[in-house]
Amino acid sequence: MIRTLYIDINNELKICESPYEMTSEPRLLWVDMSEPTLHENLLLSQFFHFHPLSIEDAVSVRQRPKYKEYDDYLFYVFHAIDLTTMKPEEIDVFINDRLIVTYHKEHSEEVDRAWNSIIQKPDNSKVSTSDIMFLTLDSIVDNYFPFVYDLEDKVFSFEDRHSVDISTEVLIEETFDLREDLLLIRRTVLPMKELVYRLLEGRVMTLSKKQKIFLHHINDHLVKQVEMIESSREMTADIRDNYISLNSFKMNNIMKILTIYSVIFMPLTLIAGIYGMNFDMMPELHWQYGYVAVWLVMILITFGMIAYFKKKNWF
Template identity: 35%
Template sequence: MIDAYRNTSKKVGMPPGSLIHVGDFNEEDTRISVIDYGSIDVEEPSVETVEDLLKFREKDSITWVCLEGLKNVEITELIGKYFDIHPLVLEDILNTHQRPKFEEYDDYLYIVLKGLSLGEEGVEADEFNVDYEQISILVFNDFVFTFKEWKDELFLPLIQRIRTSTGRIRSLGSDYLTYAILDSIVDQNFVLLDSMDERIDVIEAELLSDPTSNTLVSIQHLKRELINIRRSTSPQRELLSAILRSDHKLIGEKTHIYFRDVFDHVLRISESVDSYRDMLAGLLDIYVSSVSNKMNEVMKILTVFASIFIPLTFIAGIYGMNFEYMPELRWKWSYPILWVVFITLPVVLVTYFKKKKWL
């Protein structure tokens, strides 16, 4: 994720409000999907151009416009033109390396945060890889715009609720829809952390059984991903706090309790990330201890062998000297006796080591 900032150099020297897409994901086509609903009916019209959205302004309903793919800058520029959005907001939407934040304007609200999901490559390779997507939300009185970097099914459960439900989401305004969108994005982090928890359990089992250099690589990989996750999720607490403190006319009293619920989820995620960081630090310590213990076991075996052969080498060294007067060299049973000593001495030493629990 640190490397993601390399593309920001595209904007160097350009005036504020210059619209240029800065991001690592370039969807060739921008998909515009619309769902217009009220308490009675739901409509999902096919929309080809931004001008097609203008007819929904005359309706007494909530219109949710979702744009997936930001490479086509002209579409974002036209939305800004027809809905009177500040150029700096449009610039932030297209620059996908924003810090999560909440901004208030006279007629609309601007929210930006990161959507996190488990990468498909990580699932296939049984590894933990995270995809980071910037999601921008513009909230009007009867319109909500979401700008996403790529096409996926993140909001599909929410769309299904709008289609089938006749309850709260269909009867309340754009602020409740905004809550539901934020809730969908934040809750995705729980799925991600569950996957991380499973991966940590696997690494912990490896550490207790047979740690290898690959285990250390996995721990370091998880630590880097966790740093990036923390960088993306920690500012969400400030974002939700700002929403809860806001007295903007677009945020109704009734929806404050729902935003508090999202805030609680963000706190739980933040606490989980901190606990996983401590767990990974502990796993790294366990790995170092395991490798050290393994080395100690090897050194213990080598020391035992050296201790056994030291006296044997000493005896062999004595009788290997070239002195003329060594009476034992002329004894008839010297050689068999020496072999008895060679065999008995290691047995005695091994028995002694076991008694002392050194083996």
């Protein structure tokens, strides 16, 4: 689907489907290509005459967040996040002073919000292509917050699990699932933060004072999100290590108790084995107190070893 918004030289905002349907010379032109067909993709080359490499980046290959500078326009790749799958959705932007083309293979609520914001502006005379791009970028970044907050809440909820009868195996599995989600969103947010920082510090495009303030606002949000993600990852790592250590501690205690039992029964088994041998010339076999004596010796050995282990604080 293609939709076109343009502002003519009289600062009148007009909307049509295709840029071919414009009825006047635009001062500013915004073409949004959402879920475009193969035929609609031809607009990039036949109408706008964009460089084949930038068209290939937008149409064929999923790119990481970046920008490229061409002769008469800049090409940006932004990543939004799908509301249901948490997977990144690519939004490509072709932009110069008079033209901006947003290209995305999935429907984008972030672009819709920017579109509606431009339509509702009372004064169109000061709208620029950079404003449109920054509105879209701000909407993308703001949409990260629900996911980041949700993951942070899940991390904090682990503190309440100590009083719940849940196996360590289940908790470890949930922790690893949570870390996987954090890694997934980190792969989206961190490159976006690097891209915005390059826009702020570099001389890629000329920005007004108001636009720089707006871009600083976007960058601050990304910095906050990255810090929250890194903090959550550290907390999940601590949770994972704590539960693994707890599980190892429990296992060591079990092994210690079993080892003590085994050590206690080793001399008793030896005695029982000796007097279980079938030899006629064993004098204790014909002694009338032999049975009682063996039991006394075995009991003394047992309690003596228990007392020794207690003294050593082995259990």
